[in-house]
Amino acid sequence: MTDQMPAIGDDGVFDYIIVGAGSAGCVLANRLSADPAIRVLLLEAGPPDRYPWIHIPVGYFKTMHNPRTDWCLKTEPDPGLGGRRLAWPRGRVLGGSSSINGLLYIRGQSADYDQWRQLGCEGWSYADVLPYFRRAEHNERGEDAFHGGDGPLYVSDMRVRRDVSDAFIDAAAAIGIPRNSDFNGAQQEGAGYFQLTARNGRRCSAAVAYLNPVRHRRNLVIVTGAQAERLVMTDRRATGLIYRGANGRRYAQARSEILLAAGAVHSPHLLMLSGIGPGARLTKAGIGVCHDLPGVGENLQDHLQARLVYASTRPTLNDEVNNPLLKIKIGLEYLLFRRGPMTMGASQVCIFARSAPGLDLPDIQFHIQPLSSDSPGEGLHHYSAFTASVCQLRPESRGHLETTSPDPFTNPAIHPNYLATETDCATMIAGMRLGRRLAATPPLAGFVKGELSPGPEIVSDDELLDAARRTATTIYHPVGTCKMGHDDLAVTDPRLRVHGVAGLRVVDASVMPTLVSGNTNAPTIMIAEKAADMILADRRPAAGLDPRQ
Numbered sequence: 001m002t003d004q005m006p007a008i009g010d011d012g013v014f015d016y017i018i019v020g021a022g023s024a025g026c027v028l029a030n031r032l033s034a035d036p037a038i039r040v041l042l043l044e045a046g047p048p049d050r051y052p053w054i055h056i057p058v059g060y061f062k063t064m065h066n067p068r069t070d071w072c073l074k075t076e077p078d079p080g081l082g083g084r085r086l087a088w089p090r091g092r093v094l095g096g097s098s099s100i101n102g103l104l105y106i107r108g109q110s111a112d113y114d115q116w117r118q119l120g121c122e123g124w125s126y127a128d129v130l131p132y133f134r135r136a137e138h139n140e141r142g143e144d145a146f147h148g149g150d151g152p153l154y155v156s157d158m159r160v161r162r163d164v165s166d167a168f169i170d171a172a173a174a175i176g177i178p179r180n181s182d183f184n185g186a187q188q189e190g191a192g193y194f195q196l197t198a199r200n201g202r203r204c205s206a207a208v209a210y211l212n213p214v215r216h217r218r219n220l221v222i223v224t225g226a227q228a229e230r231l232v233m234t235d236r237r238a239t240g241l242i243y244r245g246a247n248g249r250r251y252a253q254a255r256s257e258i259l260l261a262a263g264a265v266h267s268p269h270l271l272m273l274s275g276i277g278p279g280a281r282l283t284k285a286g287i288g289v290c291h292d293l294p295g296v297g298e299n300l301q302d303h304l305q306a307r308l309v310y311a312s313t314r315p316t317l318n319d320e321v322n323n324p325l326l327k328i329k330i331g332l333e334y335l336l337f338r339r340g341p342m343t344m345g346a347s348q349v350c351i352f353a354r355s356a357p358g359l360d361l362p363d364i365q366f367h368i369q370p371l372s373s374d375s376p377g378e379g380l381h382h383y384s385a386f387t388a389s390v391c392q393l394r395p396e397s398r399g400h401l402e403t404t405s406p407d408p409f410t411n412p413a414i415h416p417n418y419l420a421t422e423t424d425c426a427t428m429i430a431g432m433r434l435g436r437r438l439a440a441t442p443p444l445a446g447f448v449k450g451e452l453s454p455g456p457e458i459v460s461d462d463e464l465l466d467a468a469r470r471t472a473t474t475i476y477h478p479v480g481t482c483k484m485g486h487d488d489l490a491v492t493d494p495r496l497r498v499h500g501v502a503g504l505r506v507v508d509a510s511v512m513p514t515l516v517s518g519n520t521n522a523p524t525i526m527i528a529e530k531a532a533d534m535i536l537a538d539r540r541p542a543a544g545l546d547p548r549q
């Protein structure tokens, strides 16, 4: 079967077409275009990353939920959350979610990757992926066995500290959770300050790290405001795609491969819009089936955060930000020294802990903020308070995405299916209880005036779980919707080639077979670093096409 060639603007032929300039897409564009003989087209639905708040770490609170930079997706009513719908921010701008994320640099546990290998993903054990984490990284602490010193992605220490954040680390130590100054080194467990993907107090997004240094390359064409609508298939080979940009609908042809890096929501969506996905669902949506691939959009996993908010006996960042004079001081501190609260990112302190004594590895993560708000990204409370959010690291619950219409501009229906297993519910309850235990432990106890959320009246396990169902939100780590592997639900093989379709790979957070035990930006960048090597290793000029064209 050959798709009818559309009578629309023709952009010509590229070796590789990358869809999505997010965490993964920017890496691919950089690495693949390093060879001047390889022509690369990078398409991004969102605008260039000129909005100034993108580049200031605290701007995180301005770019999320902002249609200028965020797709502003919403989930379907979720049964595990009492039928609530959640806002699901996803970056829609050059740099993708790495331009709007919380800057927290975490890789997960070595066991996560060893599990991927055990699941049949050859080449993805921790020993296999560590070199790619190191290759990506420029850690300001310098190079060592775990860290890179001269990669494109700048990683730096927190430039602001607060007493209450220190008190969390001390309280953790008091109950046997070790201090940890490097969550990405020999051991993840412990409490300490996050490192950030930042350079000299400014955000280091994937676009800043990987695109800015190579924009001048003549063999790299970057088109923003260009949303891919669907792939063009020739028999079972992806040979081109149609996108809508400033100049209307355009067609671009791929000589070697099309690389979907549109993220965990939009990569499976684009496959389904192109007729690659669960046959019955596609038919129901009015989309012709090109290749029945049941796993597309399945296996959705995310971290769900329950937030404990405490009224504080001492001023917190809420008081600084709500005081006009102190706010000016914060601004000046940033302008003059690139220090202070504006450099903070989404959270300050991280705790990886075990929710029960018998566990081998941490199964929960706390994000500690010396501030509070009704929900992440909203204005700060007008009283002194701080927040400890807790999430389960490896949820068992699985959701799915469903493309419901052939219209490429209708977003897919998102069914996260949170808190759907007993283990997930029990871990959430245990995590909230551990948060309370920390709050009751000196020196943190001295900061606590009272628990505002979920509140002291919430006591039993059922009440805690009910509170989580009423108030918990995403911590923005959806993955797994085009998982790699060999089983019936696998969408790609371990070289990230889509099963049953030639000339097509998925390279982004959606290929993770299981959610890593931590934040997902660094793992996604690692995936793209490794993918670039695999793509170049597999590269063979297509027959009959002049490679210099």
Ligand SMILES: Cc1cc2nc3c(=O)[nH]c(=O)nc-3n(C[C@H](O)[C@H](O)[C@H](O)COP(=O)(O)OP(=O)(O)OC[C@H]3O[C@@H](n4cnc5c(N)ncnc54)[C@H](O)[C@@H]3O)c2cc1C
Binding pocket: 019, 020, 021, 022, 023, 024, 025, 043, 044, 045, 046, 064, 089, 090, 091, 092, 093, 094, 095, 096, 097, 098, 100, 101, 102, 103, 104, 105, 106, 226, 227, 228, 229, 261, 262, 263, 264, 266, 267, 270, 346, 475, 476, 477, 478, 508, 509, 510, 519, 520, 521, 522, 524
């Ligand atoms: C608010 C928020 C906070 C987060 N905080 C952290 C954090 O602190 N630390 C951390 O490690 N992780 C964090 N994450 C998660 C992390 O940023 C993501 O997991 C990671 O960026 C995903 O990378 P990706 O390449 O898979 O997708 P993305 O970076 O989302 O890139 C996908 C790109 O594809 C584009 N696109 C989509 N569809 C199309 C189409 N049809 N045509 C053209 N372009 C398209 C999108 O606009 C986007 O630019 C956060 C995420 C969010 C949203």
